[in-house]
Amino acid sequence: MKEYESFILGGGPAGITAALYLLRAGIKVGWAEKLSPGGQVLLTENIDNYPGFPQGVKGWELIDKFTAHLDQFEFDKFRDEAIEIRSQSGSYVVKLSESEISARTLIICTGARWRKLGIPGEKKFTGRGVSYCAVCDGNFFRGQEVACIGGGDTALEESLYLSKLVKKIYLIHRRNALRGAKIYQDKIFRDPKIEILYDTIATEFAGDTSLTGINIENALTGSKSLLHVTGAFVFIGLDPAGGFFPPGLETDALGFIKTDQEMMTSLPGIFAAGDIRSKYCRQVSTAVGDGATAAYNAQAYLEHNS
Numbered sequence: 001m002k003e004y005e006s007f008i009l010g011g012g013p014a015g016i017t018a019a020l021y022l023l024r025a026g027i028k029v030g031w032a033e034k035l036s037p038g039g040q041v042l043l044t045e046n047i048d049n050y051p052g053f054p055q056g057v058k059g060w061e062l063i064d065k066f067t068a069h070l071d072q073f074e075f076d077k078f079r080d081e082a083i084e085i086r087s088q089s090g091s092y093v094v095k096l097s098e099s100e101i102s103a104r105t106l107i108i109c110t111g112a113r114w115r116k117l118g119i120p121g122e123k124k125f126t127g128r129g130v131s132y133c134a135v136c137d138g139n140f141f142r143g144q145e146v147a148c149i150g151g152g153d154t155a156l157e158e159s160l161y162l163s164k165l166v167k168k169i170y171l172i173h174r175r176n177a178l179r180g181a182k183i184y185q186d187k188i189f190r191d192p193k194i195e196i197l198y199d200t201i202a203t204e205f206a207g208d209t210s211l212t213g214i215n216i217e218n219a220l221t222g223s224k225s226l227l228h229v230t231g232a233f234v235f236i237g238l239d240p241a242g243g244f245f246p247p248g249l250e251t252d253a254l255g256f257i258k259t260d261q262e263m264m265t266s267l268p269g270i271f272a273a274g275d276i277r278s279k280y281c282r283q284v285s286t287a288v289g290d291g292a293t294a295a296y297n298a299q300a301y302l303e304h305n306s
């Protein structure tokens, strides 16, 4: 079994930054990333709030720069998924789908994934009209009428992106006011292609082989109707990308990992960084900051426990 001083799970902004700091410190590092490095940023059209890019930067372009920086170092990268973690004689063994590795410290940076609505038809029509990623799937709906479900930053940002492609967007929000940043709200209100359906709940995705509509209900009056759309984009928040945490790792009620301000979890030698952490602000800049802090403290942990 391969052994590391520090092993990073997940290669989004948090994992990339943690790797960079540890490699520069001469630590023996490995990482597992189940897809290509980049995480959610690769699914983002434009990042407008990362310092150094006053005109904004395309998600893939930012990740190109992140990975070019990391490529200066040689280290073991497993394109594989963490499935289980167990402790074994002062180290941790990480079971990947094709191998196992052992490490004295772990930095969990597996981020988050879109929350499902959990209504009838969602599973059946995912990939056949129901999507969770405008950048990935928006192009399939050029010139069509679609709905976006949600009222936070992501729902607003993604609706604005989709409005460049589609004919019309119904923004379905269960409350009577949007939650997202004012800068997005102002743009949404000015966009003639976007109609907001307040106090509205999506109750079922309908169709035959692909989506043809959404059954909706007014939360105040209870009145029901069918909204004719061929696409539905769900942006109602994030769930932690977990399922492999070791016993004893403390999480909040939603399953995000609790850490202290040094990114230390409830288990010695295990750190967490980025969106997987229990916190309010899930952004590239905070993921990068968490990754640096976790790496710095993992290094200190290795020095004090050698």
Ligand SMILES: Cc1cc2nc3c(=O)[nH]c(=O)nc-3n(C[C@H](O)[C@H](O)[C@H](O)COP(=O)(O)OP(=O)(O)OC[C@H]3O[C@@H](n4cnc5c(N)ncnc54)[C@H](O)[C@@H]3O)c2cc1C
Pocket (backbone or CB within 6 Å): 009, 010, 011, 012, 013, 014, 015, 032, 033, 034, 035, 036, 037, 038, 039, 040, 041, 043, 044, 046, 047, 048, 049, 050, 080, 081, 082, 083, 109, 110, 111, 112, 154, 157, 158, 241, 244, 273, 274, 275, 276, 282, 283, 284, 285, 287
């Ligand atoms: C549509 C959208 C728009 C956004 N817009 C902005 C924006 O404008 N500005 C901004 O600052 N932020 C934005 N964000 C948020 C930002 O992308 C995230 O906060 C940031 O990517 C979090 O980084 P992370 O490294 O913690 O996690 P992630 O980016 O989620 O990366 C986690 C990585 O871990 C991998 N992984 C998951 N599970 C496993 C496993 N079991 N084993 C191995 N690998 C695993 C995943 O494949 C992924 O690559 C946006 C997000 C989305 C979805």
